[in-house]
Amino acid sequence: MAKRYIILDTETTGTGELDRVIQLGYIVLGEKVVEVQNELFSSDVPISFGAMEVHGITPDMIDGKPTCKESSSYRRLQELNTQDNYMIIHNAPFDLGMLEKEDFNTQMKVIDTLRVAKHILPDEDAHRLQYFRYKMELYKEEQKEADSLGVVVKAHDAIGDVLILKLLLSRLKDEVSKQFPGENPVEKMVDLTNTPIMIKSFRFGKHKGKTLQEVAASDAGYLRWMLSSMENLDEDMKYSINSVLS
Known part of the structure; x- marks a missing residue:
């Protein structure tokens, strides 16, 4: 069976533990399909006002609609959920985490374009x-793309x-091909999605603007404190701090 590439995004009632998916949008690409x-x-x-501010979906727009799991788009996504196919999302952990609440656990190979971009465009x-x-x-190309797919851009x-x-x-994909010549760019993007990102410098806090190497040399205790005390420390930051400390 031909591989399918599912480019997906969700909109939700909010970003908390109890929030749920209220819109599912995806394009399925395959051979001429x-x-x-x-x-x-x-x-x-209920949809939070903060979420409404982002996506503009109001309670009256979803009144009487099926739930996510009852919908035809969800059922179709389950049909596509095989190891042969690829799921492409920007910031995949968020959307996949939301879909898990709807009992969707992806079997597809995942490409997180956010992580790929952080790797190749640091x-x-x-x-x-x-x-x-x-x-x-990209906004200069989107109308032509939308017209070809019959999609309304908002x-x-x-x-x-x-x-x-x-x-x-x-x-x-073009940039990955340039940076990793001779490798399959799609498989390389899957690989980069699963590879820790080496963070070079601080964008916040008292060492903002300094590299992690500089801080490791001048204030290693601060880095150790971050590892032991900051509960929500990003996995990539943990990896990067451990790398410079070792």
Whole structure:
């Protein structure tokens, strides 16, 4: 069976433990096959005002809709959920974590474009999807892409973000090919997704602007304190601190 590439985004009631998926948007790419899924869902969890501010989905828009698990787009995603296929998401842990609450556990190979971008474009000011939309001028291409897929573009809408993600994926794939010649760029992106990121310098705190190497030489105790006391310390930061300390 031909491989499928599922480029996906969700919108949710919020970002907390109890929050749920209220929109699923994804494009399925295969050999000459393009499929677009975009569906809103009802939820017992009220939409937070902060979430509404981001995605613009209001309670009346989801009133009477099926729940995520009852929807045709969710059922289709389950059909596609095999080890032959690839799931492409920007900041995959968030969306996959939300889908796990709907009993969806991905069997697909995952490409997290956020992590890939951090690996291959480490000096960018940010790695957010909307940042790249403007930095790479993807917005100039999105209308043509949308028309070809029959998609309506709306910023922060799940399917609108998927469209930008499709364009970003293409740019990242080209960059991976340049930086890792001779390697399969798709498989390399899967590999980079699972590879810890070496953080070079502090973007926050009392050592903002200094490299981790400099701080390891001048204030190693602070790095050890971060490891032992900062509960929400990012896994990549933990890896980077341990690397410079060793």
